Amino acid sequence: MALVETQDLVKNYELGGETVRAVDGVSLSIDRGEYVAIMGASGSGKSTFMNMIGCLDIPTSGEVRIDDIATGDRDGDALAELRNQKIGFVFQQFNLLARTTALDNVAVPLIYAGLGGDERRAKAKAKLEEMGLGDRLDHSPAKLSGGQQQRVAIARALVTDPVILLADEPTGALDSKTSEDIMQIFQTLNDQGITIIVVTHEAEIADHAKRRIEFRDGKVIEDIMTKKRRKAGA
Amino acid sequence: MMGNLVQKASGWLVNVAIAMTALRTNLMRSILTTLGVMIGVFAVTLAVAVGSGAQVSVMQSINALGSNMALVFPQPDTGEGGRRSFDRGRLTMRDARAIEKQISGIDDIAPQLRTNIQLVVAGRNASTNAVGTTPGYGKVSNVVAESGRFISEADVRSAARVVVLGPSVARKLFGDYDPVGETVRINRAPFNVIGVLESKGSSFGNDNDDIAIMPITTTRQRFSGDTLSGPDDLQMLFVGFEDGVSLPTAKREITKLLRERYRVRGKDINPFTIRTTEEFMKESAQVTGIFQIVLVAIASISLLVGGIGIMNIMLVSVTERTREIGLRMALGAKRSDIRNQFLVEAAVLCVIGGAMGLILAIAGGTALTVYADFPVPIGVGVGIGAIIFSAFIGLLFGGYPAVRASRLSPIEALRSE
Numbered sequence: 001m002a003l004v005e006t007q008d009l010v011k012n013y014e015l016g017g018e019t020v021r022a023v024d025g026v027s028l029s030i031d032r033g034e035y036v037a038i039m040g041a042s043g044s045g046k047s048t049f050m051n052m053i054g055c056l057d058i059p060t061s062g063e064v065r066i067d068d069i070a071t072g073d074r075d076g077d078a079l080a081e082l083r084n085q086k087i088g089f090v091f092q093q094f095n096l097l098a099r100t101t102a103l104d105n106v107a108v109p110l111i112y113a114g115l116g117g118d119e120r121r122a123k124a125k126a127k128l129e130e131m132g133l134g135d136r137l138d139h140s141p142a143k144l145s146g147g148q149q150q151r152v153a154i155a156r157a158l159v160t161d162p163v164i165l166l167a168d169e170p171t172g173a174l175d176s177k178t179s180e181d182i183m184q185i186f187q188t189l190n191d192q193g194i195t196i197i198v199v200t201h202e203a204e205i206a207d208h209a210k211r212r213i214e215f216r217d218g219k220v221i222e223d224i225m226t227k228k229r230r231k232a233g234a
Numbered sequence: 235m236m237g238n239l240v241q242k243a244s245g246w247l248v249n250v251a252i253a254m255t256a257l258r259t260n261l262m263r264s265i266l267t268t269l270g271v272m273i274g275v276f277a278v279t280l281a282v283a284v285g286s287g288a289q290v291s292v293m294q295s296i297n298a299l300g301s302n303m304a305l306v307f308p309q310p311d312t313g314e315g316g317r318r319s320f321d322r323g324r325l326t327m328r329d330a331r332a333i334e335k336q337i338s339g340i341d342d343i344a345p346q347l348r349t350n351i352q353l354v355v356a357g358r359n360a361s362t363n364a365v366g367t368t369p370g371y372g373k374v375s376n377v378v379a380e381s382g383r384f385i386s387e388a389d390v391r392s393a394a395r396v397v398v399l400g401p402s403v404a405r406k407l408f409g410d411y412d413p414v415g416e417t418v419r420i421n422r423a424p425f426n427v428i429g430v431l432e433s434k435g436s437s438f439g440n441d442n443d444d445i446a447i448m449p450i451t452t453t454r455q456r457f458s459g460d461t462l463s464g465p466d467d468l469q470m471l472f473v474g475f476e477d478g479v480s481l482p483t484a485k486r487e488i489t490k491l492l493r494e495r496y497r498v499r500g501k502d503i504n505p506f507t508i509r510t511t512e513e514f515m516k517e518s519a520q521v522t523g524i525f526q527i528v529l530v531a532i533a534s535i536s537l538l539v540g541g542i543g544i545m546n547i548m549l550v551s552v553t554e555r556t557r558e559i560g561l562r563m564a565l566g567a568k569r570s571d572i573r574n575q576f577l578v579e580a581a582v583l584c585v586i587g588g589a590m591g592l593i594l595a596i597a598g599g600t601a602l603t604v605y606a607d608f609p610v611p612i613g614v615g616v617g618i619g620a621i622i623f624s625a626f627i628g629l630l631f632g633g634y635p636a637v638r639a640s641r642l643s644p645i646e647a648l649r650s651e
Contacts, residue, residue, distance in 0.1 A: 056564055056645040077568040080644075084566025095561045095648075099259055111248050112566035156565070 002029035002065070003163060003195055004053050009062035011048050011218075022048040024218035025062070030197065030211075032163070035190045037206035037226075038199045040215030047168060049215065050199045054087055054166045055079045067163055084112050088157030092169035094149045096141040096156075102128060103137040106156045113160055127155040131185070147178035154185060158194075165189065167198045171205055183208045187231065204230070246578065253579035256551065264583060267547045271587030271624055272594065274537030279595035279620045281533035283610045284602070285526025290609050292518040295440060296511055302341075303374055304485055304510045306333075306471040306492075311507040324496055324505040326466040332495065333471070337487050339479035344371035344472040347450055349457045353397075353407060355418045360406040364397075364420075364446045366453025374474035377447075382414035382429030385449050389428075393451035398429040400445035420446075423456060436607065481510040540587070541631040548580050548635035559639050560647025573640035580632020581625050588624025592617055 011023040023045045030036055040046040051057035053064055055071055064071045066086055071079065083089075096105050106124035115123070128137060131151040141149050150170065157165055167186070171179035187208065190196050198209060206212055207230040214222035257264040308323030330345045347366040352359060365371065372384045379398060389396050397418065404413055404427075413427045425448070434442040454465070475484055485508050492498075492506055552559070559572055596617075599610035 051645050054564075056648065057643075077570075080563060080566050080568045083564060089564050095557070097558060097561075099255065108562065109565040112562075112568070112571055117247075160566070 003032045003034075003067055004030040004197070005063075005065040006049075006053065007063040007065075009049070009052060009064065010060045011045075011052060011057065012060045021218050023052065023059075026218075026220055027062075028213065028220060028223065030195065032195055033190070033193055035186070035196045035208070035210045036198070037209035037212050038197065038215065039201060039203075039206050039212060041201065044215040045218035046199050046215040048218075050166060050168055050197070053197070054089060055083050080112070084109055084160060086163050088154075088160070088162040088165045090150070090153050090157050090165065090167040090170045092172040094141070094146075094153045094173070096149055096152060098142065099140055101138050101140055102133060102144065102152045102155075105141070105152055106159050109156060109160045123159055124155070127159045128152070130158075131155045145178075146174050147181055150174060150178075150182055151185070154182075158189070163195060165194055165196045167196065169200055170198060171200070171202070179205070246574070249575050249578040250582065252575055253582045256555075256579055257582065260551075263547060267543050268583055268587040268590065270540035270543035271537070271584050271627065272540075272591040274533075274540035274627075275588045275591030275620050275624050276594045276598070277533035277536045277591075278530060278623075279592055279612065279616060280598050280610070281529035282526070282616055283595065283599050283612045284608075285522065285529050286611060287602075287609045288525055289519070289522040290611070292522055293515070294435075295442075296514050296518065299375065299511060299514075301376070302475045302477065302479065302481065302511060304473045304475070304481065304488060304508055306473065306488065307507045307509075308468065308505065309507045311504045322505070323507075325468045325471060326464065327468060328466060329492060329495060330468060330471050333473060333488055333491060336491055337473070337484065339476050339484065341474040341476045342370035342373040343474065344368060344374045345450060345468045346371070346470040346472065347453045347457075348469055349453060351420050351446065351457065353403065353418045353420050353446065355407050355416065358407050360403050362400070362403050362444050362446050364448060364453065364457070366448055366450040366457070368450055370474070371447065371472070374472045377434065378432050379429035380432040381412055382427070384429055385447060390449040390451050393455050394449055395423060395425045395452060396428045396448065397425045398431060398447040399427060400431050400443040400447075401433045402441050402443035403446055404430045421457065481512045485510055537627065541627045544580055544583060544628060545631040545635060547583075548576060548632050549638075551579070552576060552635045552639040556642065556647045556650040559642055560644050560650065563642070563644035564648060569640040572642075573636045576636035576639050577629055577632050580636065581628035584624040584628030584632075585621060588621050588627075591624070592620045595620070 006029070007027050009023055009026045010021065013020045013022055026045075026049060038046045038050060048057065052059050053066070055064070055066070059072075066082060069082065069086075071082065074082065097108070103121065103124050106127055107120040110120040110123060125134075125137060128134060131154060133148060133151055133155070136144060136148060136152075141152070144152065150173075154165075165186075170186075171182055174182065183205065186196055186198070196209075198205065200206055207226060207228070210226055210229065212222070212224055212226050213220055306325060306329075308325035310323050327345055330343055334340055334343050344367050349364050349366070350361060351364040352361050367385070368390055369385055369387055372378060378384065380401070382398070384398055385396060388394070397420065399407070399413065407413065407418065408416065412430070414429060416427050417424050418427055419425070431443070431445070431447070436442055473484075473488065475481065488508055489504065493504060496505055498504055562572060562575075596612050599612045602608050602610045
């Protein structure tokens with residue numbers, strides 16, 4: 001069953017009086033448990049596509065269905081609720097709150113899920129321990145390495161137990177050794193059944209995924225199963 | 235239901251925690267912004283307190299005059315217009331007796347001649363206002379002798395050289411020594427001090443105890459002359475009424491009686507003026523009310539400036555944290571969550587500023603009371619009002635920036651640098 005489904009998805013931007021078609025009629029579906037890499041040069045529309053399936057951006061036309069829920073007729077608050085419950089985000093620049101402890105950073109989505117303080121702390125602590133950061137709970141981002149920061153961000157993405165993890169260039173700000181660690185974590189998560197969608201322009205990162213979708217000029221030009229899949233840590 | 239409430243409360247607590255973190259991050263900026271609200275709340279609180287202090291003071295001084303009475307002056311009453319039939323005012327001792335006899339509900343009357351005198355004793359001297367009157371003055375004006383006695387009918391009949399001193403005058407001349415039985419010289423003539431009045435304190439910086447009282451006949455014989463034309467003329471007449479007497483009715487009756495006595499007809503103006511304590515109260519309440527409104531209006535300007543400061547800083551804060559707003563939205567924050575976060579931040583700033591302003595106002599009010607002898611009552615109500623009002627200022631001026639933050643598109647906010 002399709003977890004993410006798009007139908008004739010179009011996104012136009014007005015730029016200097018001209019209409020730029022960033023995403024041009026994309027229809028595809030991603031099933032539960034898949035590990036997908038979305039590739040393409042910058043300006044190919046891959047990030048715009050990602051933002052639309054993450055319900056951060058509103059399509060010009062076409063439809064996005066998440067877990068069989070139509071998103072088109074939902075207002076901003078309903079989309080916020082959907083993101084909170086179904087989708088975990090990992091960003092290139094980590095996007096952690098400065099001067100806020102790792103524990104409090106991870107607990108942020110739970111505030112908006114309406115959980116009480118004790119429950120928030122308990123869940124956040126458990127996720128950080130899963131990420132091997134049990135001894136860094138009270139550290140602020142400034143006192144953590146890049147890899148540790150990205151692991152805090154992954155813990156934050158997973159704390160609400162979403163069905164999809166959306167990662168936009170998750171290793172873009174990391175060295176190759178640390179990138180490998182993050183890929184290892186994604187591998188483990190996918191083995192546990194979490195659907196992962198990674199946007200990247202690095203072939204090595206894309207090689208970890210089971211499926212590879214390539215964008216050019218807002219259109220999908222290639223959608224294939226990875227032949228020689230790299231297993232992180234193997 | 236309960237669980238929902240707890241969740242809501244904890245949601246607000248989280249907002250307070252987020253606000254405190256944000257405010258600590260820009261500590262200097264937060265303090266300076268708070269200062270604006272602090273000064274505003276200080277000014278408004280003190281203005282309210284000074285206004286009600288003035289009201290209290292005025293009421294006190296009217297009460298010191300005597301509670302339920304009419305004052306009659308020999309002054310042509312030009313208040314309502316009309317043809318002038320007298321060049322000067324008229325009021326005589328005979329008028330006073332007629333009023334006492336014919337008007338009902340009168341407690342006592344106090345005809346008066348007032349003059350400035352110089353008292354000398356053993357090289358010390360004091361100048362004060364002497365009231366030449368009758369024993370009725372004591373009752374009408376609520377004054378009693380604390381030691382010795384008040385003037386008597388016999389004193390008035392014989393134009394005795396006796397004087398009752400106000401406490402301030404007594405202290406100036408005799409210190410703590412009880413002067414009853416001593417002799418003072420007033421304008422070179424020896425007077426016997428027969429009593430000292432009970433203190434009536436001061437109101438509005440006016441010492442009610444700086445006074446000397448003597449028989450009206452004595453004043454007439456020794457100190458009057460040039461200002462009065464007839465030997466029977468009065469400068470003022472207090473008419474004290476029993477409790478429950480309607481002063482407007484009494485005023486009408488006295489007016490009617492005096493008009494008949496002076497044969498004033500139709501629209502001709504009266505050669506006398508009658509005022510009642512009730513009118514004084516109403517007029518003063520009006521004046522102090524306006525005084526208070528003006529004070530508060532001026533003070534409110536500083537609070538407005540403080541509020542604009544809050545709005546300015548909150549707009550800066552929203553701009554600086556656009557990315558954070560985008561992130562929070564991506565993580566599931568609804569519009570109301572973002573709006574509340576910034577509203578709480580503004581309210582926290584304002585309440586802290588308001589509390590400091592209130593403390594400052596209490597200090598300022600106490601200083602005024604102690605050093606300027608001016609009552610500045612800052613009650614619990616004013617205090618709570620000031621805090622609630624500053625929270626309201628926070629919500630008012632933080633409202634626009636907060637709503638603006640909540641309207642951001644998640645993706646655009648997230649992309650901003």
